[in-house]
Amino acid sequence: xxxxxxxxxxxxxxxxxxxxxxxxxxxxxxxxxxxxxxxxxxxxxxxxxxxxxxxxxxxxxxxxxxxxxxxxxxxxxxxxxxxxxxxxxxxxxxxxxxxxxxxxxxxxxxxxxxxxxxxxxxxxxxxxxxxxxxxxxxxxxxxxxxxxxxxxxxxxxxxxxxxxxxxxxxxxxxxxxxxxxxxxxxxxxxxxxxxxxxxxxxxxxxxxxxxxxxxxxxxxxxxxxxxxxxxxxxxxxxxxxxxxxxxxxxxxxxxxxxxxxxxxxxxxxxxxxxxxxxxxxxxxxxxxxxxxxxxxxxxxxxxxxxxxxxxxxxxxxxxxxxxxxxxxxxxxxxxxxxxxxxxxxxxxxxxxxxxxxxxxxxxxxxxxxxxxxxxxxxxxxxxxxxxxxxxxxxxxxxxxxxxxxxxxxxxxxxxxxxxxxxxxxxxxxxxxxxxxxxxxxxxxxxxxxxxxxxxxxxxxxxxxxxxxxxxxxxxxxxxxxxx
Numbered sequence: 001x002x003x004x005x006x007x008x009x010x011x012x013x014x015x016x017x018x019x020x021x022x023x024x025x026x027x028x029x030x031x032x033x034x035x036x037x038x039x040x041x042x043x044x045x046x047x048x049x050x051x052x053x054x055x056x057x058x059x060x061x062x063x064x065x066x067x068x069x070x071x072x073x074x075x076x077x078x079x080x081x082x083x084x085x086x087x088x089x090x091x092x093x094x095x096x097x098x099x100x101x102x103x104x105x106x107x108x109x110x111x112x113x114x115x116x117x118x119x120x121x122x123x124x125x126x127x128x129x130x131x132x133x134x135x136x137x138x139x140x141x142x143x144x145x146x147x148x149x150x151x152x153x154x155x156x157x158x159x160x161x162x163x164x165x166x167x168x169x170x171x172x173x174x175x176x177x178x179x180x181x182x183x184x185x186x187x188x189x190x191x192x193x194x195x196x197x198x199x200x201x202x203x204x205x206x207x208x209x210x211x212x213x214x215x216x217x218x219x220x221x222x223x224x225x226x227x228x229x230x231x232x233x234x235x236x237x238x239x240x241x242x243x244x245x246x247x248x249x250x251x252x253x254x255x256x257x258x259x260x261x262x263x264x265x266x267x268x269x270x271x272x273x274x275x276x277x278x279x280x281x282x283x284x285x286x287x288x289x290x291x292x293x294x295x296x297x298x299x300x301x302x303x304x305x306x307x308x309x310x311x312x313x314x315x316x317x318x319x320x321x322x323x324x325x326x327x328x329x330x331x332x333x334x335x336x337x338x339x340x341x342x343x344x345x346x347x348x349x350x351x352x353x354x355x356x357x358x359x360x361x362x363x364x365x366x367x368x369x370x371x372x373x374x375x376x377x378x379x380x381x382x383x384x385x386x387x388x389x390x391x392x393x394x395x396x397x398x399x400x401x402x403x404x405x406x407x408x409x410x411x412x413x414x415x416x417x418x419x420x421x422x423x424x425x426x427x428x429x430x431x432x433x434x435x436x437x438x439x440x441x442x443x444x445x446x447x448x449x450x451x452x453x454x455x456x457x458x459x460x461x462x463x464x465x466x467x468x469x470x471x472x473x474x475x476x477x478x479x480x481x482x483x
Contacts, residue, residue, distance in 0.1 A: 113375060177334070289440050321333070
């Protein structure tokens with residue numbers, strides 16, 4: 001059974017590993033020259049560091065002791081994993097997928113397999129290589145296709161305009177920098193600009209929550225709070241009733257009281273409490289917790305000292321010397337960086353395969369397979385806080401799906417109904433999730449996939465450990481292929 005995996009980042013290599021273990025003949029296409037090359041090529045901003053604490057960014061069968069690792073160490077870990085499990089020999093580096101389309105034949109879309117056209121990356125004149133596969137897995141990543149706002153006056157601005165992906169060493173040195181955005185990347189970049197640039201300004205529509213490296217007044221690592229069953233029990237109930245244990249049914253008033261305490265601790269532990277009120281999140285947790293990244297070291301201190309000038313508002317237009325805000329304020333700039341996210345699109349996928357709705361949200365059953373298309377799956381678009389663990393469990397689920405050995409096998413209409421129900425829940429609980437971001441529901445998402453596979457969801461030896469120790473970590477799920 002031949003499988004083409006598009007993408008050799010973390011999701012692609014773990015998927016290839018699990019498929020190989022189950023007897024599939026795997027080919028991995030990746031436009032970068034290195035496995036996991038998103039960390040070393042054009043898919044990230046210069047200076048990117050991992051926001052994962054120890055034992056978080058790791059696959060179940062290869063421990064990784066790195067703690068908030070830099071890009072180079074993260075790259076080495078991914079390459080070691082690919083080499084250890086025989087994936088490296090299956091990768092065609094520097095190869096770009098140009099087209100993925102269903103093989104013509106009777107029955108449903110994809111029932112006869114898929115044709116994949118590829119060519120050397122970046123060479124539009126190169127000869128196309130066309131191959132047929134029984135299955136295709138798209139693991140091309142959610143952070144490649146930059147989202148840039150179209151603002152009037154661009155031709156008048158004499159400075160440099162970049163997306164966060166395009167920032168490189170020396171971009172900020174001695175220049176006036178304005179960063180637009182309110183997420184993790186924006187705060188990373190403006191904190192760096194505060195050290196290197198002549199001036200650093202951050203423009204954001206609203207202030208998002210950021211997670212400190214350590215909670216409880218800086219005493220306890222975040223994974224001991226946010227990655228436990230007890231911590232997840234405080235969240236609004238998960239959409240799948242089969243994954244709502246009794247502890248999740250705690251009275252809503254108790255949850256509100258505990259979140260009040262957690263909110264105060266977050267403000268203290270991140271240093272946001274020492275900033276003016278308009279520079280703190282407007283809503284109490286868990287509102288928009290799904291969009292939170294780990295707070296960059298030094299951000300709050302740089303704001304207090306005046307090294308970062310924050311502005312709350314919308315960008316209206318370019319001027320000859322910078323940006324004009326909706327408030328009427330003009331910001332001088334030599335470099336404008338838009339850390340405004342990415343489009344979750346697949347330009348190589350046949351347009352007849354519907355994976356988005358009219359609002360642009362991904363419509364994938366379990367966040368993995370598109371209803372109405374056979375032998376096609378996506379990895380990395382069932383995103384949770386610990387996305388590397390989510391990708392690994394997704395790989396196991398889709399392998400069982402390809403082999404038709406899942407315990408549950410809903411029909412197409414049931415899939416559509418399940419997608420509709422889940423999207424409605426996400427809009428209520430995780431607004432702006434785009435249909436793919438499950439945020440802090442690491443363990444609930446894992447339970448759901450394990451339930452489908454007929455595997456046990458409790459992974460610890462006793463109940464206290466099951467509920468109090470970090471469960472949203474990959475090593476809890478070692479040996480799933482044997483199970």
